[in-house]
Amino acid sequence: MPVNTEKTTAAKKSVTRKAVTKEDTANKTPTIKEEPIRKKQIPLDTMVACTNLFPGTLIYISRKQNGYEITWENQGDVDYLELGELVSMRNSQRAFFEKNWIGIDDDDILEYLGVSKFYNHALTxxxxxxxxxxxxxxxxxxxxxxxxxxxxxxxxxxxxxxxxxxxxxxxxxxxxxxxxxxxxx
Structure with a gap:
């Protein structure tokens, strides 16, 4: 197979780095490595209160567990779902979070699910x-x-x-x- 020498040469040039000597580092302050932010570990069987914020009946049909369904008859009704089920809801039916159909009052849960951005300035x-x-x-x-x-x-x-x-x-x-x-x- 023919090799395009122009691309190979360009790639090699962009990868070269300057070697750091003791003289270069002597006058510089040391850099501090920042630890990555880690999600708080929450067991997936944690029960989470979910409030219907939709003005009417709201139905969630699980794609994780066959036959599992939650029906909130009226706005303001509260039902409890396992965190694992909420993860499944987020992955398969994201509109429940994006459209604020359900309310979750626990900031740690919202962060864990990665949906807190949908709840900025949201009301209970x-x-x-x-x-x-x-x-x-x-x-x-x-x-x-x-x-x-x-x-x-x-x-x-x-x-x-x-x-x-x-x-x-x-x-x-x-x-x-x-x-x-x-x-x-």
């Missing part, structure tokens, strides 16, 4: 229910910072409340319509 179920009771400026700030998945869940929930006239502040309704794209007609 109780905080979602109290959102409209906050002063307008605080409510609007929390909504603006909310993750995209949680915003779409909130959009569904608040559209129902606006249609049912459970929200009566015109200022709040106008803000929610513009910020979340709620259509009530």
């Amino acid at each position: 179920y109780d905080e979602l229910n109290e959102l409209l009771d906050l002063p307008f400026s605080e409510m609007s700030e929390k909504i603006k910072l909310m993750p995209k998945g949680m915003r779409s869940n909130l959009k569904i929930q608040l559209a129902k409340k606006i249609r049912n006239k459970e929200i009566d502040s015109i200022r709040t309704i106008d803000f929610l319509k513009s910020e979340l794209g709620i259509i009530t007609d």
Whole structure:
């Protein structure tokens, strides 16, 4: 097989390094090696409370265990899943985390699963229910910072409340319509 000498020569040139002498290191401060950040070890059989943040019935069908299914009937329902099952959920049905369909209040678990980025500025179920009771400026700030998945869940929930006239502040309704794209007609 013919060898392309141009590529071989270029590769050799880029690999050459300067030898370090005692004179070079004498005037330099020593470098400190940083230890890699290690995940906290959590047993896979740890039971984790998972709250339905979706405004309605939420069903999880396991791809790990045949016939295993969890049904959260209403928003705010809590069920317990093993950490190993949550790992399977993350690998096979990532939308549960990306769209904030379930809430997990344990930061160590979120870090272990590698999904904490989806929960930055996410609200708990109780905080979602109290959102409209906050002063307008605080409510609007929390909504603006909310993750995209949680915003779409909130959009569904608040559209129902606006249609049912459970929200009566015109200022709040106008803000929610513009910020979340709620259509009530």
